[in-house]
Amino acid sequence: MHKILIADDHILVRLGMELVVKEVLGSSVMVDFASDGRELYEKLASKEYDILISDLNMPGMEGLGMVANALKIQDKLRILLVSVNPETIFAHRYLKAGAFGYIQKGNSDEELKRAIYDISIGRRYVTSGQAEQFTNAFLNDIPSNPFDTLSAREFEVALLLLKGNGVLEVSTALSINSSTASTYRGRVFEKLAIKNVIELSQLARRYRVVGDDTMLR
Missing domain, CATH: 3.40.50.2300 (Response regulator)
Structure with missing residues (x-):
């Protein structure tokens, strides 16, 4: 059974x-x-x-x-x-x-x-x-969207940022220290060629990572 x-x-x-x-x-x-x-x-x-x-x-x-x-x-x-x-x-x-x-x-x-x-x-x-x-x-070895360039942990950080979490909340959610969380945030911004969470949200909506309300379910 x-x-x-x-x-x-x-x-x-x-x-x-x-x-x-x-x-x-x-x-x-x-x-x-x-x-x-x-x-x-x-x-x-x-x-x-x-x-x-x-x-x-x-x-x-x-x-x-x-x-x-x-x-x-x-x-x-x-x-x-x-x-x-x-x-x-x-x-x-x-x-x-x-x-x-x-x-x-x-x-x-x-x-x-x-x-x-x-x-x-x-x-x-x-x-x-x-x-x-x-x-x-596999055949093209090219990411289908910019979010595919993020590591698993960077992607987790990006999702938390999209939910409105700051560095302290990210560090708590992932059980890492705040300086590490800040480093990951910087890597996310660098890899996605963005400067802030507003641009992250815009990019996420463009590639349907989130809906128009930027909330993941």
């Missing part, structure tokens, strides 16, 4: 995902829920799961850090991320971090079902769009 943990801060999303999971894997599947980062980590520490299906950002956690932290607790956990954030920007980063799949919330129900099934049998899931993007990047 598969043991699934579904993490999302919206109850309707959690219940809807449970219905999809049981349709794909059968009604006998065991499903637990987490509504924030604290609850997610508590559940992972107290019970073993086969699959984690999670939104990217919830209270008490950050996406890239969540994948690493979850795998530290359960190293065989298969993680499927389901988010509104565009796969062209985010998918490859989370797959490299150890996730088994990345699906946009706007994708079809059939694609979500295929992802759940593939991951349930231990197979990583890549959408056709992701496969094309990865192939082009």
